[in-house]
Amino acid sequence: MKKVTGLVLMLALVVLCVHSQSKALDALWTVSAKTYPSAGKFSTPKPWAPGQYVVVGQLANGKRESITTTLVVAKVGNGWVIENVVIDKSGKESVSQMLLGNYDAAMKSGDGSQIELIWIKTLEKDGSVSKTEGQALVLMKAMMKSTYEKLVVNLSEYVDGGSVQVPAGTFAGTTFVTATTKILGKTIESESWFHPSVPVNGMVRSKSKDGKSVSELISFGFDGKPRIP
Numbered sequence: 001m002k003k004v005t006g007l008v009l010m011l012a013l014v015v016l017c018v019h020s021q022s023k024a025l026d027a028l029w030t031v032s033a034k035t036y037p038s039a040g041k042f043s044t045p046k047p048w049a050p051g052q053y054v055v056v057g058q059l060a061n062g063k064r065e066s067i068t069t070t071l072v073v074a075k076v077g078n079g080w081v082i083e084n085v086v087i088d089k090s091g092k093e094s095v096s097q098m099l100l101g102n103y104d105a106a107m108k109s110g111d112g113s114q115i116e117l118i119w120i121k122t123l124e125k126d127g128s129v130s131k132t133e134g135q136a137l138v139l140m141k142a143m144m145k146s147t148y149e150k151l152v153v154n155l156s157e158y159v160d161g162g163s164v165q166v167p168a169g170t171f172a173g174t175t176f177v178t179a180t181t182k183i184l185g186k187t188i189e190s191e192s193w194f195h196p197s198v199p200v201n202g203m204v205r206s207k208s209k210d211g212k213s214v215s216e217l218i219s220f221g222f223d224g225k226p227r228i229p
Contacts, residue, residue: 024091038173039196052199053224071224095123161193168217171195
C-alpha cells in the first residue's frame with residue numbers, strides 16, 4: 001500500500017510541476033482584440049530604429065515552449081545591437097545582446113549571409129554582464145547563423161496571405177512566404193506570414209511545413225527599453 005501511495009504522490013507531483021510550468025508562460029501569452037487593416041504589399045520590414053520590439057511565442061507540437069522578446073537597441077557603426085529576452089516553459093529567463101555588422105547592406109541586397117556577428121553580451125545571474133568576441137565566437141556564429149539571418153526579409157514576389165489571427169490581433173492583407181533553411185546541417189521548410197505594421201522583421205506567424213513548430217506574434221511596440229545597459 002505504501003508503494004502505491006508513494007507512486008500516486010509522485011505522479012501528482014509530476015502533474016503539478018507540468019501545470020506550474022505551463023502557467024509560467026500562460027500569464028505572458030496575452031491575447032489582443034486589435035485589428036490591423038491591409039497596408040499594402042509587404043516587401044521589407046520598417047527601417048530599424050531604437051525601441052522597436054516584437055514579442056513572439058514558440059510552440060512545439062501544440063504546446064507552449066518559450067516566449068522571446070527581440071528589441072532593437074542601438075546603431076553602432078555599420079551594425080545594430082539587438083537584445084533577446086527568452087523565457088522558457090519553466091519560467092527561466094535568459095537575456096543577451098548581439099552586435100550585427102553589415103545589417104543595412106544585407107537588407108539592401110536581401111542577402112542575410114552578409115551579416116557579421118561581432119560580439120555577444122550575456123546577463124549573468126548575479127547581474128554582471130559577460131562579453132564574447134573574437135575567436136571565442138566561432139562556434140556561436142555557426143549555431144546562431146540561421147537565427148540572425150532571418151532578420152533580413154526582402155521579398156521579390158507577392159503572395160496574398162489573407163487575414164491572420166494571432167495573440168497580437170488580427171492582421172488583414174498579409175504576405176505569405178515559403179522558405180527553406182539549413183540549421184546545423186538539417187533542412188527545414190517553413191511557411192510565414194508578414195505585415196507592414198509589424199517592426200523588426202514584420203513577421204506575424206511562422207510554422208514548419210509539418211506544423212510541429214509554430215511561432216506567433218504576441219505583441220509589438222516602438223518604445224522598448226534594453227535589459228543590458
